[in-house]
Amino acid sequence: MSSRTAFVTGASGFFGANLVRELLAQNWKVIAFHRPSSNLWRLKGLEIELRSGSFFEQASLDQALPENVDAIFHAAAKVSFWRSEDALMKRDNVEATKLLLDAATRRKTKRFIFTSTAGVYGYSNAKVDEKFVKEGLRSKSGYLRTKAEAELEVLKAVNRGLDAVILNPATIVGPLDSEHWGLTMRKIKAGQMKGTPPGASSFVHVAEAAKAHVAAFEKGKPGRNYILAGTNATYLELFHQMEEILGLTPKLKPIPEIALQIFAELSQLASHVTHKAPLVTPELLIILAGNTYCDSRRAMAELGLKPKSLEEMLRDCWNSLPPA
Ligand SMILES: NC(=O)c1ccc[n+]([C@@H]2O[C@H](COP(=O)([O-])OP(=O)(O)OC[C@H]3O[C@@H](n4cnc5c(N)ncnc54)[C@H](OP(=O)(O)O)[C@@H]3O)[C@@H](O)[C@H]2O)c1
Structure with missing residues (x-):
């Protein structure tokens, strides 16, 4: 079988770089679309084609995106729980997706695979599946709202005839994550972590999430x-x-939700003076203090998703970290 070609956005990020590795392992040709400013350390040494450009300049997008490409994997997004970045997320998550969907139609892309988040189903302290209402559209978190709005753009494009699939990872853990759980592990090691969030969540190994994305192309x-x-x-x-x-x-113990809420409100206020992202925000607490689990039976049955243990996810995360 001749090799397929993928146009991957967000390839310089944690999930995208793992997706690129999975595509290469399955013999795909990869074009990684990135910003001129992207730090490409996660893609070093990989046999891929790097194309820089902007979602917001049609000429650069059309030049980078080949005609009739097999798949666009759209993993790029601005991930932030700081409300000062809501406008940026509207632009990078909703407008950019809309422009890429238009480009996909213009350039006759065969299939569009969109990386959303399980968070669009809300944090209702229930076990959510794909039949749940997408509460994210009404979320006070700009991130969850803009991911849900981006999904609406994808669905509008499907109604216009584009072939697209939406994947909703829960919390992703695994290699090449130096900024989220990798950083948390470094802080625990250094004795800088004072406690744990009070909530509960669902987790997926990044390699499994990547495999499911590639499987979504076929299935x-x-x-x-x-x-x-x-x-x-x-x-x-x-x-x-x-x-x-x-x-x-x-020995870490959960920090009471009320204490985190007070800290988040104060941090949010302080950020107006410092103009720096707060460590904890009320929006982040929707996730960290929530008790929402996910049901992935559909992805397991149709895309072959195989859940891994927390131990495997975290060990792979820790072992992949570059020296501090
Ligand atoms: N991590 C999780 O637990 C999780 C859970 C559910 C869903 N997701 C979804 O998974 C995807 C990847 O997340 P991640 O955790 O890997 O985040 P990440 O490490 O922050 O990576 C984000 C990627 O998006 C790119 N990007 C952002 N804005 C862009 C723009 N305007 N133009 C071009 N590229 C842009 C970034 O490029 P630069 O390198 O230039 O910044 C980077 O490559 C996102 O769609 C996110 O919503 C993540």
């Missing part, structure tokens, strides 16, 4: 959502697993 149904999760745990369990991997005796 995903047009216009369909697939939640990618599989491992449900409290943050306390997650952090204790991190401590064990780091060779420490698990």
Whole structure:
């Protein structure tokens, strides 16, 4: 079988770089679309074609996106829980997706795979599946709102005839994550972590999420959502697993939600003066203090998603970190 070609956005990020590796492992040709300013350390040494440009300049997008490409994997997004970046997220998550969908139609892309988030189904303290209402559209979090709005753009394009599939990962953990869980592990090791978030969530190994994206090219149904999760745990369990991997005796305790809420409100106020992103925000607490689990049976049945243990996810994350 001749090799397929993927046009990948967000390839310089944590998930995108893992997706690129999975595509290469499955013999795809990869074109990684990135900003001129992107730090490409996660893509070093890979046999891919790098094309720089902007979603917001049609000529640069059309020049980078080949005609009749097999698939666009659109993983790029601005991920922030700081309300000062809401306008930026509207632009990077909604407008950019709309422009890329238009380009996909113009350039006759065969299939569009959109990376959304399970968070669009809301944090209702229930076990969510793809039949849940997308509460994200009404979320006070700009991130969750703009991801849900981007999904609407994808669905509008499907109605206009584009072949697209939407994947909804829960919390992704694994290699090449130096900024989120990797950073948390470094802080635990350095004794800088004071406690754990009080909530619970669903987790997916980044390699499994990447495999499900590639499987969606062949097996995903047009216009369909697939939640990618599989491992449900409290943050306390997650952090204790991190401590064990780091060779420490698990001793961190949950921080009461009320204390985190007060800290988040104060941090939010302080950010107006410092203009720096707060460590914790009320929007981030929707996730960290929520108790929402995900049901991934659809992705397991249709895309072959295989849940992994927290231990495997975190060990792979820790072992991949570059020296501090
Ligand atoms: N991490 C998770 O737990 C998780 C969970 C659910 C869903 N997701 C989704 O997975 C995707 C990847 O997330 P991630 O955790 O890998 O985030 P990440 O590490 O922050 O990567 C984000 C990527 O998007 C790119 N990007 C952002 N704005 C852009 C723009 N205007 N033009 C071009 N590229 C832009 C970034 O490029 P630069 O390098 O130039 O900044 C980077 O490559 C996102 O769609 C996110 O919503 C993530």
